[in-house]
Amino acid sequence: xxxxxxxxxxxxxxxxxxxxxxxxxxxxxxxxxxxxxxxxxxxxxxxxxxxxxxxxxxxxxxxxxxxxxxxxxxxxxxxxxxxxxxxxxxxxxxxxxxxxxxxxxxxxxxxxxxxxxxxxxxxxxxxxxxxxxxxxxxxxxxxxxxxxxxxxxxxxxxxxxxxxxxxxxxxxxxxxxxxxxxxxxxxxxxxxxxxxxxxxxxxxxxxxxxxxxxxxxxxxxxxxxxxxxxxxxxxxxxxxxxxxxxxxxxxxxxxxxxxxxxxxxxxxxxxxxxxxxxxxxxxxxxxxxxxxxxxxxxxxxxxxxxxxxxxxxxxxxxxxxxxxxxxxxxxxxxxxxxxxxxxxxxxxxxxxxxxxxxxxxxxxxxxxx
Amino acid sequence: xxxxxxxxxxxxxxxxxxxxxxxxxxxxxxxxxxxxxxxxxxxxxxxxxxxxxxxxxxxxxxxxxxxxxxxxxxxxxxxxxxxxxxxxxxxxxxxxxxxxxxxxxxxxxxxxxxxxxxxxxxxxxxxxxxxxxxxxxxxxxxxxxxxxxxxxxxxxxxxxxxxxxxxxxxxxxxxxxxxxxxxxxxxxxxxxxxxxxxxxxxxxxxxxxxxxxxxxxxxxxxxxxxxxxxxxxxxxxxxxxxxxxxxxxxxxxxxxxxxxxxxxxxxxxxxxxxxxxxxxxxxxxxxxxxxxxxx
Numbered sequence: 076x077x078x079x080x081x082x083x084x085x086x087x088x089x090x091x092x093x094x095x096x097x098x099x100x101x102x103x104x105x106x107x108x109x110x111x112x113x114x115x116x117x118x119x120x121x122x123x124x125x126x127x128x129x130x131x132x133x134x135x136x137x138x139x140x141x142x143x144x145x146x147x148x149x150x151x152x153x154x155x156x157x158x159x160x161x162x163x164x165x166x167x168x169x170x171x172x173x174x175x176x177x178x179x180x181x182x183x184x185x186x187x188x189x190x191x192x193x194x195x196x197x198x199x200x201x202x203x204x205x206x207x208x209x210x211x212x213x214x215x216x217x218x219x220x221x222x223x224x225x226x227x228x229x230x231x232x233x234x235x236x237x238x239x240x241x242x243x244x245x246x247x248x249x250x251x252x253x254x255x256x257x258x259x260x261x262x263x264x265x266x267x268x269x270x271x272x273x274x275x276x277x278x279x280x281x282x283x284x285x286x287x288x289x290x291x292x293x294x295x296x297x298x299x300x301x302x303x304x305x306x307x308x309x310x311x312x313x314x315x316x317x318x319x320x321x322x323x324x325x326x327x328x329x330x331x332x333x334x335x336x337x338x339x340x341x342x343x344x345x346x347x348x349x350x351x352x353x354x355x356x357x358x359x360x361x362x363x364x365x366x367x368x369x370x371x372x373x374x375x376x377x378x379x380x381x382x383x384x385x386x387x388x389x390x391x392x393x394x395x396x397x398x399x400x401x402x403x404x405x406x407x408x409x410x411x412x413x414x415x416x417x418x419x420x421x422x423x424x425x426x427x428x429x430x431x432x433x434x435x436x437x438x439x440x441x442x443x444x
Numbered sequence: 445x446x447x448x449x450x451x452x453x454x455x456x457x458x459x460x461x462x463x464x465x466x467x468x469x470x471x472x473x474x475x476x477x478x479x480x481x482x483x484x485x486x487x488x489x490x491x492x493x494x495x496x497x498x499x500x501x502x503x504x505x506x507x508x509x510x511x512x513x514x515x516x517x518x519x520x521x522x523x524x525x526x527x528x529x530x531x532x533x534x535x536x537x538x539x540x541x542x543x544x545x546x547x548x549x550x551x552x553x554x555x556x557x558x559x560x561x562x563x564x565x566x567x568x569x570x571x572x573x574x575x576x577x578x579x580x581x582x583x584x585x586x587x588x589x590x591x592x593x594x595x596x597x598x599x600x601x602x603x604x605x606x607x608x609x610x611x612x613x614x615x616x617x618x619x620x621x622x623x624x625x626x627x628x629x630x631x632x633x634x635x636x637x638x639x640x641x642x643x644x645x646x647x648x649x650x651x652x653x654x655x656x657x658x659x660x661x662x663x664x665x666x667x668x669x670x671x672x673x674x675x676x677x678x679x680x681x682x683x684x685x686x687x688x689x690x691x692x693x694x695x696x697x698x699x700x701x702x703x704x705x706x707x708x709x710x711x712x713x714x715x716x717x718x719x720x721x722x723x724x725x726x727x728x729x730x731x732x733x734x735x736x737x738x739x
Contacts, residue, residue: 179491183518186552188581206636213634219602226599239732283729291691295661297631299599353497353529364562365597
């Protein structure tokens with residue numbers, strides 16, 4: 076407010092005139108302040124072109140003068156040079172965020188389309204030249220459409236457990252970690268052979284991969300889908316069948332909620348600067364939007380896989396459940412967790428030990444993809 | 445004589461009418477000027493409150509301005525923005541819609557309508573709105589940015605690249621645009637382009653940890669573990685709680701430990717598992733193998 080009042084006083088004329096008298100502008104030895112003041116006088120007198128001419132000299136001499144940039148913005152605006160005006164006002168605000176007038180001007184002008192300000196292009200660096208060539212080579216080979224349907228080009232297959240963590244163990248000694256590794260490798264091979272989707276594994280052998288690492292690997296490979304393969308177990312030995320889980324904000328039922336409650340803290344947006352009241356964080360809006368889209372898409376994938384497994388395998392369907400799983404939560408892509416059979420059930424354990432049955436599981440999952 | 449009197453009275457009457465008209469005109473002009481000055485002061489006061497974070501006072505000022513000038517687009521846009529900041533999304537939507545009814549080409553209002561659709565997870569309406577902006581204003585970096593981001597979320601890297609490049613070309617000073625463009629390039633293995641864009645993001649915003657983390661992955665996937673670790677450590681120096689950097693470092697340290705173990709350099713492996721535990725004390729792999737190999 077103070078600055079505006081100062082400008083209003085300047086606008087009365089006499090202050091400017093007397094000021095100019097005290098500091099006559101000589102032809103040489105002018106400072107940035109002199110030029111800015113001269114520009115202010117021209118602006119007051121409606122000599123906008125002359126104002127711009129001297130104000131450009133002022134900002135060239137002192138690129139930190141928000142005052143000169145503000146005046147430059149006003150001069151451009153008077154000549155309806157909106158792009159130049161916005162550029163100058165933006166510079167003023169960057170230098171002085173409390174410049175209410177310049178900020179208001181930016182918001183007023185940019186309500187309507189503003190022509191693009193032509194900028195000087197700099198010569199390309201060797202890496203930029205390499206990047207241009209890379210883009211031309213790769214982009215031409217990729218297909219695309221305008222649709223907003225979700226596309227899977229990269230999938231990370233996670234074999235549950237491993238190493239010292241055997242997972243559940245059947246009555247006849249079948250270990251969950253061995254079943255999941257075999258299924259994951261077979262699925263990887265099948266997808267790779269089909270050549271449409273690029274598969275990655277979180278582990279390729281019998282070693283332990285921490286939970287946090289599994290989704291980290293999915294993020295590492297910029298995966299579009301994360302499939303975690305597990306085998307279920309229960310104290311109730313008659314429990315059998317397959318079920319598919321996906322990550323969601325809310326659990327689909329009490330049992331799923333109980334499972335999720337073990338790891339129930341919601342993923343936080345981990346930028347160092349937290350959103351504060353009265354401040355809209357566009358990136359956080361986009362982050363939440365992406366997360367909800369991924370969860371929704373995970374539900375679609377989970378239903379599809381469960382349906383395919385139901386159709387192809389002689390396993391009882393236990394349906395699709397939503398829960399906030401740690402292993403799925405940190406993934407930046409739709410992610411599902413397949414529980415294929417109960418290793419604690421003798422029939423399921425027997426089937427899971429069969430190579431042909433495993434192949435049918437792999438075929439169903441690949442079909443789902 | 446009569447004629448002269450008549451003429452004089454007619455002149456007097458004309459003069460009186462003229463004076464009345466002039467007085468009315470003067471009064472109207474004064475009133476108009478006073479009104480214009482009033483509303484400008486109110487708007488400026490509202491903007492001042494707004495930028496200083498006094499949202500309630502700003503709302504009160506702009507509501508007053510809206511009463512004086514119901515068709516002032518800037519006033520309604522400011523009200524919309526203030527309501528959005530107060531999480532009063534329905535009120536915000538109403539204000540921005542009012543602006544669009546006054547002038548469909550008000551891209552500021554359209555942009556915020558699109559953002560409010562994003563908040564509602566209404567992807568299709570958000571997309572349509574941003575697309576409409578690009579038709580009105582082919583230089584609108586924000587609309588291109590949102591469209592490109594949506595295509596990124598739908599894993600359509602070709603379209604994401606197309607729109608994010610338009611956003612970058614319209615305004616190259618936005619770190620977020622460079623980061624998301626980097627992600628789109630990264631998604632289709634255009635590593636040189638991804639590297640350039642991530643670096644540009646960091647150049648514009650040195651605390652951009654998400655971009656630093658991705659640069660780390662580029663190094664890591666090229667087998668340059670030291671450079672990758674250096675990037676993630678840089679992130680932790682900016683934000684010691686960055687979950688991604690912690691997980692990435694833990695993965696790298698464990699991987700180096702396993703490589704050392706396979707080369708029978710147990711001491712080196714132990715040192716790296718200890719490093720893992722220093723940043724992630726509950727890392728089961730490091731805990732287990734340290735128990736096995738630490739003497």
